[in-house]
Amino acid sequence: MKTFLIMLIYFLPFNxxxxxxxxxxxxxxxxRIQRGNDTTYIINFWATWCAPCLxxxxxxxxxxxxxxxxxxxxxxxxxxxxxxxxxxxxxxxxKKMLSNEVFLLADNDPQIYINRVDLNWxxxxxxxxxxxxxxxxxxxxxxxxxxxxxxxNKIKKYETPISAIGDRYMRFYTSTDQYHYTRH
Amino acid sequence: MIVICGSTQxxxxxxxxGTKAPTFSLPGVDGKEISFTSFPxxxxxxxxxxxxxxxxxxxxxxRIISLHKKxxxxxxxxxxxxxxxxxxxxxDSFEAMKDRAKSKQYPFPYLFDQGQSVTNIYGARVTPHVxxxxxxxxxxxxxxxxxxxxxxxxGEKLTPYLENALHELAEGNMPSMAxxxxxxxxxxxxxxxx
Numbered sequence: 433m434k435t436f437l438i439m440l441i442y443f444l445p446f447n448x449x450x451x452x453x454x455x456x457x458x459x460x461x462x463x464r465i466q467r468g469n470d471t472t473y474i475i476n477f478w479a480t481w482c483a484p485c486l487x488x489x490x491x492x493x494x495x496x497x498x499x500x501x502x503x504x505x506x507x508x509x510x511x512x513x514x515x516x517x518x519x520x521x522x523x524x525x526x527k528k529m530l531s532n533e534v535f536l537l538a539d540n541d542p543q544i545y546i547n548r549v550d551l552n553w554x555x556x557x558x559x560x561x562x563x564x565x566x567x568x569x570x571x572x573x574x575x576x577x578x579x580x581x582x583x584x585n586k587i588k589k590y591e592t593p594i595s596a597i598g599d600r601y602m603r604f605y606t607s608t609d610q611y612h613y614t615r616h
Numbered sequence: 617m618i619v620i621c622g623s624t625q626x627x628x629x630x631x632x633x634g635t636k637a638p639t640f641s642l643p644g645v646d647g648k649e650i651s652f653t654s655f656p657x658x659x660x661x662x663x664x665x666x667x668x669x670x671x672x673x674x675x676x677x678x679r680i681i682s683l684h685k686k687x688x689x690x691x692x693x694x695x696x697x698x699x700x701x702x703x704x705x706x707x708d709s710f711e712a713m714k715d716r717a718k719s720k721q722y723p724f725p726y727l728f729d730q731g732q733s734v735t736n737i738y739g740a741r742v743t744p745h746v747x748x749x750x751x752x753x754x755x756x757x758x759x760x761x762x763x764x765x766x767x768x769x770x771g772e773k774l775t776p777y778l779e780n781a782l783h784e785l786a787e788g789n790m791p792s793m794a795x796x797x798x799x800x801x802x803x804x805x806x807x808x809x810x
Contacts, residue, residue, distance in 0.1 A: 481671035482801060511799055513769040542766055546797040554630065554741035555763075556802035572741075572802070 453522050456509065456535035458548050465563050471503040472564040472588045474580075477537075477549070477557060479511045480520045484574040485558040489530065491577040495584060496532050504584070506532040511557065514538075562587045628803075630739035630761055633794035637661075637749045637756035640734045642697065642727040645710075645717040650695065650725045652749075652756055659691030660750040660759075660785070662778070665699040665740035668716045669707040670801035672768045673743045677720060679764060680744070684724040687782060692748075694724035699735035699743065700804040708804070735803060742800030746778055750785055759785065762796030 465473050476492050478485035489508070496506040508530065512521050517536055525534050539545040546555050550570035553559055560571045564587045571583070631638075641651040648654075652661065664680055666673040684694035700708040710728045717726045729735050738747055748760035760781040767774050781791035 483669075484802065513767075515769065542763070542799050543796055546799070553797070555797040555799045556742040557799070558802070574802075 451525050451530055451534065453510070453517065453525055453534045453536055455514070455517075455538040457538045458545055461507070461509070461535075468505070468563075470565075471505050472562065472584065474504065474506045474584065475509055475561040475563070476506065477509050477511055477559045477561070479557055480516065480524050481512070482557040488558060488575050488580075489528070491575055491580050492532060493530060494577055495580055499584075502588075504588070508532050508534045510534065510536045512536060514540075564588055564590060628736060628739045628741055628805075630741060630745075630795075631737070631747070631758055633758050633761055633791075635758050637663075637747070637758050638734070638737045639756070640737075642729055642734060643710075644725040644727050645714040645722075646725070648725070650727055654725075655693055657691065658693055658751065660748065661756070662687060662692050662694045662782075663738070663747040663749060664694055664696050664744050664764075665735060665738070665742075665747075665803070666696050666744040667698045667700045667705075667708050667801075668712050669700070669705050670743040672800040675768050676744050676764055681720070681723060683764070683778070688724070690782075690786070692782060696722070696724055696726045697729050697734060697740075698726065699729060699732060699740045699745075701732060701806055704804040704806065732803075732805060740803055742798050743803060744800060745798060745803075748778060748781055748785075748791070760791045760794055763798030766796075768799060 461475070465475075474492065474495070476485075476489075478489065480486070492506050492508065496504060510521050514536065521534075521536055537545065542555060546553050549559070549561060550568075550572075552570060553572055556572055558574055560573075560575065562569045562571070562583060567587055567590050569583065569587055575583075637652075639652055641649050644650045652658075655661070662683060666676065666680065680694060680696065688694065698708055698713055702709040702712075706712070713726055713728060716722075727734075740747075744764060746760070746762060746764055747758055749756045750759045751757070760778065762777060764778045765774050765776045777793060777796045780793065784791050
């Protein structure tokens with residue numbers, strides 16, 4: 433018990449240490465996803481200037497907390513300018529005590545990175561990319577927790593029948609699924 | 617069922633360069649109805665879907681004013697249209713628009729798009745979202761869509777997409793980059809519209 437208390441005192445300051453925000457390139461992000469095997473990745477693109485993004489951030493926190501025993505990785509990628517990193521992004525992340533990993537996108541040409549995330553993305557925030565094995569789904573929308581849960585449950589069950597399946601086909605699936613959801 | 621679902625518009629499609637610009641008549645903050653014919657001497661128009669509330673729009677506000685001051689005398693006035701539904705964002709009501717235009721001394725018309733019909737015909741998806749129109753044989757043609765430039769922060773590595781397109785038009789050429797994508801706030805629509 434004594435040892436435990438000592439350990440607790442020792443580790444406590446470490447655990448409450450403020451969350452760091454690092455830079456990441458899309459290349460690094462995609463490499464990491466490729467190594468992910470069974471993990472479902474939910475990548476939320478946000479910015480401190482985007483009010484609806486800040487409203488939905490708690491839903492992503494809740495999702496990863498609720499599924500902390502599942503192979504789920506939520507990554508928050510800020511599109512704030514690099515100059516805002518220390519002034520705005522880090523203070524926000526620390527104030528809200530975000531537990532998901534937070535990065536700031538290092539790529540600086542929107543004409544390239546927007547299309548590399550998804551060809552259908554207009555560039556509007558918030559935007560979310562879900563990846564499970566070979567399945568990719570992209571959402572240019574704000575999520576409620578319920579919607580997020582539904583889409584997560586869908587993609588984690590989805591097994592791509594043919595590994596060589598085209599991107600276009602997957603996008604078709606995305607839009608029909610969204611339609612089904614909004615209809616029912 | 618799948619075919620029906622697939623053909624259903626799940627999202628708004630942005631009008632493509634090379635097509636005729638849809639005409640419209642919308643009320644401006646000064647009480648006047650504005651359409652293309654309000655500018656008989658114009659060689660074209662810089663339509664900017666922008667709003668009161670989006671921080672990116674605010675960051676671009678001064679640049680939009682400068683664009684109008686520079687290009688309206690050259691035949692390309694700015695026409696600003698607020699694409700947001702004020703029932704979703706109260707700060708984008710017609711009254712709030714009037715206040716903003718007055719306090720920031722907008723030199724261009726700022727139009728209210730009730731029911732978002734013009735917004736949807738053009739397929740504006742972000743704020744700010746630019747549509748550059750050139751009159752050809754008296755027909756308004758869309759020649760460029762997308763971002764004003766590549767940097768909402770007005771940093772040093774600026775590529776002025778819209779101004780580049782305007783310069784190319786002035787030289788008698790079509791914009792070499794006819795469409796770009798823009799980081800910005802989503803256009804605020806009623807949930808049932810999507």
